[in-house]
Amino acid sequence: MVIRYPDGKKYAALQTAPNTRKSSKSGITYSNRGMxxxxxxxxxxxYYLENQVAVIHKKPTPVQIVDVHYPKRSAAVIKEAYFKQASTTDYNGVFKGRYIDFEAKETKNKTSFPLKNFHDHQIHHMKQVRSQEGICFVLLRFSTTDEVFLLDASILINYYENQEERKSLRKEDIQTHGYQVPIGYAPRLDYLQIVQSIYFA
Amino acid sequence: MVIRYPDGKKYAALQTAPNTRKSSKSGITYSNRGMxxxxxxxxxxxYYLENQVAVIHKKPTPVQIVDVHYPKRSAAVIKEAYFKQASTTDYNGVFKGRYIDFEAKETKNKTSFPLKNFHDHQIHHMKQVRSQEGICFVLLRFSTTDEVFLLDASILINYYENQEERKSLRKEDIQTHGYQVPIGYAPRLDYLQIVQSIYFA
Known part of the structure; x- marks a missing residue:
């Protein structure tokens, strides 16, 4: 059964991240907690789309479809499919003519961000984007403190390729090389404010 | 069973377009026919990716996942899912720092291209990309003559919004306002050659 929101949009519980943090007790909150x-x-x-700030979308989850049924008078049903590993990052789009590309990850760790959150193919994709002069970064959240940092892909790539030294990014290094993203109501995570200040300076 | 190419990549028969044209008799061809x-x-x-010309990918087919099984010692199996309508065009990426966004369609018609190949949400997305100064176009193939044209999104949008006048784009209008894409071996469809000449002039 397809569950729908009042506006007719489908409820997509299975497509959200599995590590959903718990909601606040009231159930309604205007802070960032619970998301x-x-x-x-x-x-x-x-928010960016509706306010004509930028056009940035999350890419659909890549799925390998094996078996599809076509019942009469109703929609095609995928009966067998498998998750595929993405060959790119999750988000891309356009901001003031420039190509924007990023990945977003969160950790429950307090003092470091494990590099195992990233994979070879994502790092490779980031390098390719950089070589085409695209704007490429990661958004890293420390979920226990609700802090989000924007880190340019070049910094991540450098740490990723030196994992024999360290298996994680220290929070102090992220603070030194990255930029904290302001958390608000609308937009919730105004990362383009940071993008504007560091890539369009 | 997952069928794999010799290089280990999965064979994705079900994800290719349903209107696959027949292969040539020999089975091997260096012309464009059969693709x-x-x-x-x-x-x-x-080709563009491997030769560091551009980073452009097709977005995965959007799927609404309803039921997933997690068998022991093997990959998660999606047991029920439905095709969702995409909210964007199929292809995007970066070329020389600029954002590239396009949709590709083919017709068996000989003298016109039916506008029903496009949908409201795609046209809306193209407008949004244009307002962010992204490079946005469509690739249109007349499959019976193997001709491919690049048409700027602004032209398509204009015709699309005047469908009470005509329900299709006349081939002569496509030839007048668009650019024929050279068909070759590598790359097969060098559309960025056209992009370079008209958007980077």
């Missing part, structure tokens, strides 16, 4: 990083970014991107 | 427009574009994008 996953993905939800915050999706709402931010919707 | 769908989607296959030609994917191979072209791979």
């Amino acid at each position: 996953t990083l993905e939800e915050d970014i999706n709402q931010t991107n919707l | 769908t427009l989607e296959e030609d574009i994917n191979q072209t994008n791979l």
